[in-house]
Amino acid sequence: MKEISRRANKLGIKTKLQADKSKRQSTGLWYPRTIGRMLTNEVYTGKIYIRKYLDSHIDLKTLDDKKYMRDKEDWILIEVPQYRTLFYSGLS
Numbered sequence: 001m002k003e004i005s006r007r008a009n010k011l012g013i014k015t016k017l018q019a020d021k022s023k024r025q026s027t028g029l030w031y032p033r034t035i036g037r038m039l040t041n042e043v044y045t046g047k048i049y050i051r052k053y054l055d056s057h058i059d060l061k062t063l064d065d066k067k068y069m070r071d072k073e074d075w076i077l078i079e080v081p082q083y084r085t086l087f088y089s090g091l092s
Contacts, residue, residue: 046079048077048078049078050076053068054069
């Protein structure tokens with residue numbers, strides 16, 4: 001992740017805040033943790049699972065709570081390649 005973020009910074013690839021011309025403060029730098037989150041986020045990988053959770057979430061704290069999750073074999077995979085394409089085309 002360090003090498004990817006180093007290259008992105010060296011090539012001047014804009015972060016989302018820079019690309020959106022956001023008024024929020026931003027360093028404009030890519031960080032290894034950000035790259036790691038993007039590479040493992042379902043939206044960016046083009047694979048989204050439905051029926052992961054037993055019930056609606058009360059709050060964001062329940063997202064990672066195992067007692068609210070179904071078994072992995074009960075999850076339904078939906079491939080959404082256009083998300084993956086949009087993400088990777090932004091890196092070039």
